[in-house]
Amino acid sequence: MSDLLPDLLPNARPILLVEDNPADLDLTLRAFKRRHLLNPIRVARDGQEALDLMPQWLAGEPLPLVVLLDLKLPKVHGLEVLRQFKQSETTRSVPVVVLTTSDEDADIESAYQLGANSYILKPVDFDKFTQVAAQIELYWCALNKPSRQ
Numbered sequence: 001m002s003d004l005l006p007d008l009l010p011n012a013r014p015i016l017l018v019e020d021n022p023a024d025l026d027l028t029l030r031a032f033k034r035r036h037l038l039n040p041i042r043v044a045r046d047g048q049e050a051l052d053l054m055p056q057w058l059a060g061e062p063l064p065l066v067v068l069l070d071l072k073l074p075k076v077h078g079l080e081v082l083r084q085f086k087q088s089e090t091t092r093s094v095p096v097v098v099l100t101t102s103d104e105d106a107d108i109e110s111a112y113q114l115g116a117n118s119y120i121l122k123p124v125d126f127d128k129f130t131q132v133a134a135q136i137e138l139y140w141c142a143l144n145k146p147s148r149q
Contacts, residue, residue, distance in 0.1 A: 013146070014042040016064035018050045018081065019099075020073050027126060028068070028099075031133035039065060039141055047076025057090050064094055066140040069116075071100040071107055079110050086115035093147035095140060 015037075019025045025043065032041060042064065044050035050069075057063050067085065071078035078098065085091045095117040100107070103121055111119050120136075123129045 012039045013062050013065040014040045015141070016042050016044065016050065016053070016067045018044045018047065018067065018069045018073065018078065020045050020070065024070070024122060027129055028133070031126070031130045032137070034130055035133055035137050037133075037137055037141070047073040047078060047081045049075075050081050051076060051084055054084075054088060054091065063091065065146055066136075066144075067094055067096045068099045068136070069096055071098060071102050071111070079107070079114060082111060082114045082116060095144065095146070097136065097140065099136075 015032075017025070017028060019028060025045075029041060042053075044053065050067075050073075069078050069081060073081070078100070082096055082098070085094065085096055092115075096115065097118040097120060098107075098111045098116045099120050099122055101122050102108075108119050120132060123132055
């Protein structure tokens, strides 16, 4: 787990990116870097790593502004991560955007039933992915009014 983009705003809440695929991780980070995203990006490379952050938030570390969650993760599947995030009083209010390659109806329905705030299919083309990153940044980092937890 690491913070891969510098914290340019000392009080900016991080974005948690839960992604195991190195190519998708690189694509996402490059897209946000191209957008000059000011929020720090925290990375968890599997579902268990994401869940292991929960005690840190209970201890007072700033909650993520938004979680970008892949579904097909090692150790703990993304849907289970989503379920645990939305069941916890600490993280329930944090928006979770499923960002995945799965276009399966069962995954989409399960994600929304478990409390996903959005479900976005990952484009494979860098320019299209940069457009998706711009929309994520605009909505979740600029327009959306987050919980103050």
